[in-house]
Amino acid sequence: MTNIPSVDLADFLSDDPSRKQKFINEIGNAYEEIGFVALKNHFLSDELVDNLYGEVEKFFQLPTETKKGYEREEIGGQRGYVSFGKEHAKGKKEGDLKEFWHFGQEVAPDANIEEDYPENVIVKELPDFNKTGMEAYRMLEKTGIYVLRALALHIGIDEHYFDHWASNGNSILRPIHYPPITSEPDNAVRAGAHGDINLITLLMGASAPGLQVQRRDGEWLDAIAQEDELVINVGDMLQRHTNNKLRSTIHRVVNPPRELWHTSRYSIPFFLHPRSDMKLNCLDECIDENNPKQYDNITAGEFLHQRLVEIGLIKK
Template sequence: MNRIPSVDLKDFISNDATKKQNFVDAIGKAYEEIGFVALKGHFLNHELEENLYKEIKSFFDLPIETKQKYEIPEIGGQRGYVSFGKESAKGKKEGDLKEFWHFGQYVEDDDALKAEYPENVIVEELPHFNSTGKEAYKMLEKTAKYVLRALAIHLNLEETYFDQYIRNGNSILRPIHYPPITEEPKEAVRAAAHGDINLITLLMGAQGRGLQVQNHKGEWVDAIAEPDELMINVGDMLSRHTNNQLKSTIHRVINPPKELWGTSRYSIPFFMHPISAMKLDVLEACIDKEHPKAYEDITAGEFLRERLIELGLIK
């Protein structure tokens, strides 16, 4: 497969059973073959998208001393600011050429989870930064819920199977700034080849060239979304839960050609995580003679901790 398939969420949430099933079949096939789709018809409107970009650009334009006020190393970068070069891909020594921010869950009706998650960090210098981030978080979470409902049907599960696990889930909205490149990078790239940790990732900002996806032949395919599309991919948790039936695909963000080194790139992934207690045990329906159980039992919380240690974000 040498291109990323495009689907429209409006088909799934329509009252047309044929359109709904066609959406389920298309997204299921894409996630079994390449692990990525471009999605139209999501809940993030153009005005909210514009406002979010404006706010995050304003934040990343703040002096480094101001941004560092919001960096909290003891929580492994789960909330607030993470400065340039701090994160590296699994197995890589070089830090990625990026800085980023984390908005986390806004817990409702669950004191235990509220105590488990770090508080969101408030940026005093920008009065609309946090409210805009929260609104975008909610719209992306809503979009992700319907994508997972479609995948539940594809997997012959009850449609709302994932709902109980993603409500108040440990999801993260991560605005990323890839600053201008000022000198020849030795080994580092904007984001080294990696798979995501979570259930699914919804990515804003894949409109320009840079994001690449590795297909089954090991070839790198450009993943470029239309202006009204989100790029959505399977993460390792979902791949593990489905015994690799749904593919968590290796992807990267390459450095631009030299003539574009002076430009910034912004992208905003939403990492859909379940609650920590969700069991990622391989689904029985995904095990057969040709596909024996590939993974040991583990919870989402245990798996996340393992991976954050591998990424160097917690000790």
């Protein structure tokens, strides 16, 4: 395999049962093997993508002191700005060479969730920043729910099993800025090798290459998607819930060649999280004598808290 597989959501949305099953088979097999796909015909328009990148670039070009005024350390950076070098990969002490922003869930009035999510932070200097970010948030959430429906059918459970947990879930849209590299990095990369915490991650096309995925044999593979495709991967929560049937693959963002150190890189992943009270217990359909239960029972909220401590965003 020299690149991640490409799948077409239009197959799943069609009225043709054979096309729908083709999509289920393709994405299910890809997630068992490599944990990543490139997905075309999602719900994000080119115009919305362009508008969001424009707003994101304008935000990160603001003065550092202005950006730091939007930092919310008391909530572990779950909303608003997180400054350069603050986050690190699990097991590493070097901070990643990035700064980022968090848009979070704005709950429907009838959601009936057990927790209160932090409010989004409003950027006064950019009147369209928050509106554009939340429009993209909704389209990515919608795309993610359809991907989870296909995976539910692949696993052998009800197609709409994930709908309740993912709708009004604790998902995060994270615009990231990797600034130009100005001096030799001390064992630091733009994003250290890691697995994502959540159910699935949907990544809008980055402004420059750098994302790499680790194959089963340990080799690193450049994750390359077309401009109109999203890169979507399995997170640790879904791997745990499916008892390792679906793979949360280790990935990283490497530094560019020295001749490109002067360039910025922008990337916008959407981390689809469930509601915090979702039980991540291994599904019965994914347990058998050849694959006994691999994990203790835990809720999504408990698992998220553990990982935020491990990556340095919150204290114990």
